[in-house]
Amino acid sequence: MKNISLKESIKNRRSFYELTDKSPISDEEIRKIIEHVLHHAPSPYNSQSARAVLLLGDNHRKLWEIAKTELKKKSKSEEAWRKTEEKVNTSFLAGYGTVLYFEDMSVVKGLQDKMPSYSDKFAQWSEHSTAIVQILIWLALENEGFGASLQHYNPLIDKAVQEEWNIPESWRLIAQMPFGIANDKPAEKPKIPIEERVLVFK
Numbered sequence: 001m002k003n004i005s006l007k008e009s010i011k012n013r014r015s016f017y018e019l020t021d022k023s024p025i026s027d028e029e030i031r032k033i034i035e036h037v038l039h040h041a042p043s044p045y046n047s048q049s050a051r052a053v054l055l056l057g058d059n060h061r062k063l064w065e066i067a068k069t070e071l072k073k074k075s076k077s078e079e080a081w082r083k084t085e086e087k088v089n090t091s092f093l094a095g096y097g098t099v100l101y102f103e104d105m106s107v108v109k110g111l112q113d114k115m116p117s118y119s120d121k122f123a124q125w126s127e128h129s130t131a132i133v134q135i136l137i138w139l140a141l142e143n144e145g146f147g148a149s150l151q152h153y154n155p156l157i158d159k160a161v162q163e164e165w166n167i168p169e170s171w172r173l174i175a176q177m178p179f180g181i182a183n184d185k186p187a188e189k190p191k192i193p194i195e196e197r198v199l200v201f202k
Contacts, residue, residue: 009139016147017087019095019180024145027056033144034099037136044125047111050133051102051171059165063100063176064093066160067153074156092151095180099137100161103130106170130174138177147182150175 034052075081108126112119141148154173
């Protein structure tokens with residue numbers, strides 16, 4: 001990985017929507033990033049319920065063709081569909097790969113059954129767990145020179161994804177992260193004064 005501080009990685013991580021199918025590192029290194037994060041990321045009661053699927057090459061492109069097929073069914077007009085198709089083609093399909101994020105709900109249910117007094121909390125804590133995995137992988141990809149964004153085309157594509165890649169039924173699709181070397185530079189976003197968001201008591 002590049003010698004970039006954690007502060008810089010946090011600052012540099014943005015949503016990029018003009019991706020290319022180029023990679024600054026090998027496919028093996030990408031795989032190792034994802035494995036490293038899933039191995040070390042914290043989870044409630046060490047449940048390790050987060051799951052990830054790395055799609056590269058034709059598999060990556062197939063995902064976004066699936067998304068387009070499902071989106072076209074929902075489009076209200078031909079003009080609306082053309083805009084949607086262009087967005088998917090340039091922002092997601094044009095990238096190098098996609099990380100699919102899942103939560104294994106059999107693990108969550110196991111915890112609910114084992115500790116019924118916390119039953120209503122485990123689904124929420126599962127969301128926290130996958131969020132940690134998502135941001136850590138996002139930071140790691142940014143650190144290597146990738147641009148990425150986080151997308152949520154589920155549940156629209158859930159069934160097709162499960163069938164295409166033989167995903168276990170207990171895995172619930174949470175999000176999709178297309179990545180590649182970015183062509184665009186995101187505009188600066190207005191920020192609320194930090195004093196309004198952080199309280200410190202000594």
